[in-house]
Amino acid sequence: MSGIRQFFNRNGVVLASFMLIAVSIWIIFMILLPQLFMLDFSFRFNLPPAQVGGPDDVYTLSNYEFFIFGSPNNPDPFNVIDVTVFLRTLLAAICVTLFDLALCYPMAFYLAQSSHGAYARLLVLSLIVPFWVNEILRAFAFRILFGTTGVINTFFLWLGIYDEPIDFIRADIALYAGLGYAYILLMIFPIYNAVESLDRNQIEAARDLGSPWWRIHWRVVIPYAKPGITSGCTMVFMLSAGALAAPQILGGPSNLWFTQIIYQWFNTGGNWPRGSAYAIVLLLACIAFVLMMMKIFKVKLGEIAQ
Amino acid sequence: MRSSTFLRIWVGLFVILFFLYLFGPLILMSFTAFNTPSFPRALPWECFTLEWFGVLANDQDMMAGLRNSIFIGLGVVLVAVPLGLAGALVLTQIRQRVRPYYYTVVISPILIPGVVLGISTLIFWDRLGTMFNASYDSLFYDGIFLTIIGQSTFVSAYAMLVFIARLQRFDPAQEEAALDLGATHVQAFRKILLPFLKPAIGSASVLAFLASFENYNTTVFTIASEKTLTTVLASKVRYGINPSISALAVIIVALTLVGAVVYEILRRREERQQQGISAKPLNLGNPVTYLVVLVFIAGLGTSWMATRFDTASCKVEAAEQKRLETERRIRELQQRRMFESGQPGTQTPAPQPQTAPKPTPGTESYPNIFAPQNLAPPAEEQPEVQENGSYQNIFAPQNLAPPAQEQSEEQPGQPEAQENGAYQNIFDPQNLAPKKE
Numbered sequence: 001m002s003g004i005r006q007f008f009n010r011n012g013v014v015l016a017s018f019m020l021i022a023v024s025i026w027i028i029f030m031i032l033l034p035q036l037f038m039l040d041f042s043f044r045f046n047l048p049p050a051q052v053g054g055p056d057d058v059y060t061l062s063n064y065e066f067f068i069f070g071s072p073n074n075p076d077p078f079n080v081i082d083v084t085v086f087l088r089t090l091l092a093a094i095c096v097t098l099f100d101l102a103l104c105y106p107m108a109f110y111l112a113q114s115s116h117g118a119y120a121r122l123l124v125l126s127l128i129v130p131f132w133v134n135e136i137l138r139a140f141a142f143r144i145l146f147g148t149t150g151v152i153n154t155f156f157l158w159l160g161i162y163d164e165p166i167d168f169i170r171a172d173i174a175l176y177a178g179l180g181y182a183y184i185l186l187m188i189f190p191i192y193n194a195v196e197s198l199d200r201n202q203i204e205a206a207r208d209l210g211s212p213w214w215r216i217h218w219r220v221v222i223p224y225a226k227p228g229i230t231s232g233c234t235m236v237f238m239l240s241a242g243a244l245a246a247p248q249i250l251g252g253p254s255n256l257w258f259t260q261i262i263y264q265w266f267n268t269g270g271n272w273p274r275g276s277a278y279a280i281v282l283l284l285a286c287i288a289f290v291l292m293m294m295k296i297f298k299v300k301l302g303e304i305a306q
Numbered sequence: 307m308r309s310s311t312f313l314r315i316w317v318g319l320f321v322i323l324f325f326l327y328l329f330g331p332l333i334l335m336s337f338t339a340f341n342t343p344s345f346p347r348a349l350p351w352e353c354f355t356l357e358w359f360g361v362l363a364n365d366q367d368m369m370a371g372l373r374n375s376i377f378i379g380l381g382v383v384l385v386a387v388p389l390g391l392a393g394a395l396v397l398t399q400i401r402q403r404v405r406p407y408y409y410t411v412v413i414s415p416i417l418i419p420g421v422v423l424g425i426s427t428l429i430f431w432d433r434l435g436t437m438f439n440a441s442y443d444s445l446f447y448d449g450i451f452l453t454i455i456g457q458s459t460f461v462s463a464y465a466m467l468v469f470i471a472r473l474q475r476f477d478p479a480q481e482e483a484a485l486d487l488g489a490t491h492v493q494a495f496r497k498i499l500l501p502f503l504k505p506a507i508g509s510a511s512v513l514a515f516l517a518s519f520e521n522y523n524t525t526v527f528t529i530a531s532e533k534t535l536t537t538v539l540a541s542k543v544r545y546g547i548n549p550s551i552s553a554l555a556v557i558i559v560a561l562t563l564v565g566a567v568v569y570e571i572l573r574r575r576e577e578r579q580q581q582g583i584s585a586k587p588l589n590l591g592n593p594v595t596y597l598v599v600l601v602f603i604a605g606l607g608t609s610w611m612a613t614r615f616d617t618a619s620c621k622v623e624a625a626e627q628k629r630l631e632t633e634r635r636i637r638e639l640q641q642r643r644m645f646e647s648g649q650p651g652t653q654t655p656a657p658q659p660q661t662a663p664k665p666t667p668g669t670e671s672y673p674n675i676f677a678p679q680n681l682a683p684p685a686e687e688q689p690e691v692q693e694n695g696s697y698q699n700i701f702a703p704q705n706l707a708p709p710a711q712e713q714s715e716e717q718p719g720q721p722e723a724q725e726n727g728a729y730q731n732i733f734d735p736q737n738l739a740p741k742k743e
Contacts, residue, residue: 011395011491012495013491014491015492018392022388022392023389026392027412030455030458030459031412032411034426035426037430038422038430041429052436106320110321125566125569129559130328132516132520132558132562133555134520135536138331140543140555141331144552145330149345181327181328234417244523245522245540248544249540259523279426282421282422283418286417286419301410301413
């Protein structure tokens with residue numbers, strides 16, 4: 001209580017109440033309550049509006065049961081489609097993350113340590129440009145690139161490297177390339193920021209002492225850039241696993257992304273409680289991933305979300 | 307020395323490839339906006355046209371979506387920037403022990419998937435609406451309002467990060483001095499803190515607007531029956547596309563480039579003012595400069611072409627070109643058949659790879675090849691088949707070349723077709739019965 005009085009003394013009544021009200025609205029009505037309502041909703045039956053709050057409106061685990069075991073007359077031991085899609089989404093998101101890491105770490109290192117002045121700034125600036133192009137348009141660009149009659153197929157057919165157009169979309173290559181592309185910036189900037197503050201003398205000291213380049217990276221640069229790497233990996237994983245536009249546009253017709261299943265429950269499926277349950281599953285997976293990253297790399301949350 | 311040169315080449319190659327990956331797709335997409343085929347494609351290049359920009363301007367859906375997007379973006383700026391500012395100020399003053407918990411909560415919207423944020427916002431307001439028995443046209447079910455709230459949830463966190471970064475450099479002694487000298491808290495805030503935060507407010511607003519403008523994952527759930535530019539775009543890209551989308555992309559890319567250049571110029575000017583020295587001239591040795599120059603030249607080139615180029619006549623020309631190309635291929639094919647018929651035995655599967663017509667112009671029109679009409683050799687052709695002995699390959703999928711769209715273009719070339727023995731069309735179902743009585 002004294003804390004609040006102190007807060008008011010320090011900021012004056014007007015400002016203190018503005019800050020308190022704004023922050024409470026944000027935290028309570030925009031962050032916490034919606035998530036709790038969604039959690040609550042995921043434990044309910046899909047009832048018509050008239051019956052909501054009536055005697056049938058009771059808690060149930062059926063939505064989660066459906067995710068794991070499928071409908072009651074499902075012959076398989078578990079809900080093969082949804083669980084497979086869920087696991088494949090997580091796995092693919094990890095692959096996209098690793099791809100981005102492999103691509104961005106050298107680039108970030110180059111930007112931060114080997115380029116200077118106006119040149120470095122221009123490179124950084126040109127990294128930002130593609131990022132501000134709409135997510136959907138970026139996915140669309142990859143469709144032009146990878147479609148059956150797309151640039152790559154046309155070009156290689158013309159060169160005569162192969163005869164039949166390759167269906168990159170069905171093979172999900174377009175999707176992975178598009179997702180990796182979409183989140184490059186979120187990988188490169190945290191690493192860049194981390195590496196940039198590394199004192200060059202440390203690298204030179206290691207080199208003078210005879211360390212080969214890969215050991216310099218392994219023992220000096222990577223440990224130093226660890227928070228940045230963790231942050232980048234977490235953001236890219238979260239955004240890939242939670243991506244909706246790119247899988248809708250670039251995904252093969254038979255390969256769904258987990259967010260697409262959630263989307264279907266809300267739209268064509270018309271079963272919001274079940275959709276909420278699936279969203280909770282996704283949320284839990286993401287929280288688990290963040291906790292895992294924090295544990296493995298021993299970083300704090302504040303270092304991840306920069 | 308040698309190994310360092312070697313390394314440098316590799317690094318240069320990597321940087322070039324990296325930026326190719328970054329810009330290639332966007333550049334190719336931009337090309338499709340100026341190409342005539344109605345399905346967006348960069349290759350083969352047919353004719354230069356600006357018609358897709360006209361199509362874009364006349365697209366009512368997209369224009370309505372654009373209006374909504376701008377409105378929502380402004381709304382998000384108005385909600386998220388004050389929230390982010392308050393969040394950052396509270397963070398600087400909150401007690402050490404509670405700070406990590408507070409930070410975890412306010413930063414979590416950045417880490418929560420956008421889909422989940424959209425769903426939770428939608429459900430929360432829907433349930434509230436049910437509790438208050440609100441009608442369906444009230445605020446609780448209004449797509450625009452929900453979208454502003456849903457997007458602000460995480461955009462506020464972005465704004466907060468911007469403010470935190472700026473506040474770290476703030477010297478609280480200034481404010482204390484003002485308070486000691488008798489200023490009220492509000493005055494000190496307005497005269498000291500706000501001016502200090504002005505650049506951060508500017509960049510937070512821009513960031514908030516852009517983040518809102520391009521958001522899809524949250525919006526698609528909260529928007530309900532309304533539409534924004536991104537939802538219109540997404541449905542267009544999924545269900546039927548023409549290059550007007552590329553035209554929009556060209557506009558956005560151009561605006562972004564201009565924005566980036568303006569930003570860089572402003573930053574340089576600020577730097578120059580601060581340091582009192584002139585900024586270095588643009589480094590001519592770097593790929594980005596070349597890229598910018600290239601884009602500029604491409605822009606000039608296209609506008610020059612636009613004034614000189616007659617799209618309509620080019621289209622006719624392109625059609626003619628296509629027809630000639632098809633005929634040439636057919637003739638080639640025939641010659642090969644004649645040649646092969648001289649040495650039977652070698653021909654069966656081998657010739658397909660090298661000589662199969664390049665499916666460039668119409669790969670999408672192959673689906674018919676397995677249609678029953680196309681497979682069985684029509685009765686009328688039997689004599690010819692026997693005569694040449696080597697026609698069995700003609701039913702291989704790649705050889706069925708003349709795709710549907712080109713057949714109509716071949717109409718003017720009828721006499722020539724007869725001269726060639728009319729082989730090219732023999733597998734076209736329409737040509738079977740009536741022509742060869």
